[in-house]
Amino acid sequence: MKILGIFLALAAAMAAPAGAQTPPIKIGVVTTLTGGGAVIGRDVVDAVNLGVEHIGGSMGGRKVEIVYEDDGLKPELGRQKTQKLIQQDGVDVLGGYIWSNVLLASRKPIVDAGKVVVSVNAGPSDIAGKLCYENFIAMHAQNDVLPMAVGKLMNLRGAKKLYFMAPNYTAGKDFLQAVRRVYTGEVVGADMTRWGDDPQLDFSAELSKVRASGADALFAFYPGAAGAAFARQFDQSGLAGKTKLFTAFTLDQLNLPSLQAAGVKGVLGSETADFWAADLDNAENKRFVKEFNAKYGRLPSNYAATSYDMVTQLKAAVDELGGNTKEAAKLSAALRKAAYRSVRGVQYRIGKNGFPVDRCVAVEVDGSGPVWSLKSKEVVLEGTADPHLAACPL
DSSP states (O other): OHHHHHHHHHHHHHHSOTTOOOOOEEEEEEEOOSGGGHHHHHHHHHHHHHHHHHTTTEETTEEEEEEEEEOTTOHHHHHHHHHHHHHTSOOSEEEEOOOHHHHHHHHHHHHHHTOEEEESSOOOHHHHTTTOOTTEEESSOOTTHHHHHHHHHHHHTTOOEEEEEEESSHHHHHHHHHHHHHOOSEEEEEEEEOOSSSOOOOOHHHHHHHHHHTOSEEEEOOOTHHHHHHHHHHHHHTOTTTSEEEESSSSSTTTHHHHHHTTOGGGTTOEEEESOOTTOOSHHHHHHHHHHHHHHSSOOOHHHHHHHHHHHHHHHHHHHTTTOOSOHHHHHHHHHHOOOOOTTSSOOEEOTTSOEEEEEEEEEEEOSSSSOEEEEEEEEEEEEOOTTGGGOOO
């Protein structure tokens, strides 16, 4: 029996691959790497890579492997890439998702596979409400919250007549309803412009309607390449100085350098509201901004901030579980209570639908220094949950 035991042990040792180790934690990140949203996707990738570097490349004693996939800003393609990550790559966790329509299209394969998903930006109202999912975590407040904060900001700034412009897709529709929910002035016009494979980039007709409406405020939501196109045309329209510009996901550190180089001064002094700004005074944010700028030669955007935080939050959760990522319910629960140190500088809580109950500060496009930047100002929204929370059946 002793000889047999020795033989079996030797056989097992010979069968095991040399240097066999615990498998890495695979994180599948769906983002946009081609087309008009690629500039955002680049920030997501760079921030995730920096985050992995900052945590030493491991979580819960296991190495981290990131698998990136390009959704091309197309919902069906995003769904296919999500399925590929689940079925072929065998990822432990899914992350990324910039666009609400891409996340909605990917929801069924994620739920069917029982995977944990961490959205760095997308926050459609359906997933916050009736389609909420116990293994869903968002790094950014639900779609309604930021425009609600801008709506309150417009009230504070005394805007009486508002014109609204946004792309005609899930987030744009959510934004319009959110603004209407809190803005106390009169909405004198609203245009939902073409989006998708062939987005509208000529806004001359809409800006003429803004001028004719007599609006003293314009709210614009144009992420990605459309944001720079809108900014240039707003500057050329002559509306600057007559109609105060408020934005969401339109003017950021992704396009301000090119707008400054082109002398698009009409955007200076425009305002938005956000959970994060590069000048927030806390140790985690200072390190993140400094090292992102040093490594990539530019300031990070809020897409980068949430992507970096995703890595830190995942590490806190996986460390707590001792590296176990096989039980989705336990991982989701650990993510929801993870006490990680966010670059936003405040400890926020997560609602039952997986979205943060966060704060938003006013942010102004500032041209007083050598480099145009976003300057944080007063808090305009504090601890407000999204309005769809009650519809979540969890």
